[in-house]
Amino acid sequence: LKAMLKLYADEQFPRPAVQRLIAKGFDVLTVQEADKANQKIPDSEVLAFATSQGRAVITQNRRDFIALHNQSQVHAGIVVCTKNLNWDSFAEEIERALAGRTSIAGELIRVNRPSPQNS
Secondary structure (H helix, E strand, C coil), X not given: CCCCCEEEECCCCCHHHHHHHHHCCCEEEECCCCCCCCCCCCHHHHHHHHHHCCCEEEECXXXXXXXXXXXXXXXXXXXXXXXXXXXXXXXXXXXHHHCCCCCCCCCEEEECCCCCCCC
16 A cells, blocks of 8 residues: 555535545545534644644645745645536546655645636
8 A cells, every 4th residue: 555645634625525535545634524623723723733643734725825834834734726626637636746745744735726628
């Protein structure tokens, strides 16, 4: 079994995307599973908790988490994603961005929705 990056999905991260990442072999802990949902926990604390668990935060809250990364690179990684309602495509883009990585500590990874092909 290949070592996969451990992820922590923040509160707004879509469940269907989480399910597809888990199906691809990622170890994803959600805010809900960590009993931290609906508590209005500040993003800085979400990041600190993820880091304490050795998990990279995966989020669509790009602005706030990019700001946190710019303040300090002492974290287990941040994956910021643009919204993508095509769950299979979304999970594939994330998998591609993280392929072969067992750690992204201190890094900010951007996963952008593919642009529509000549539609």
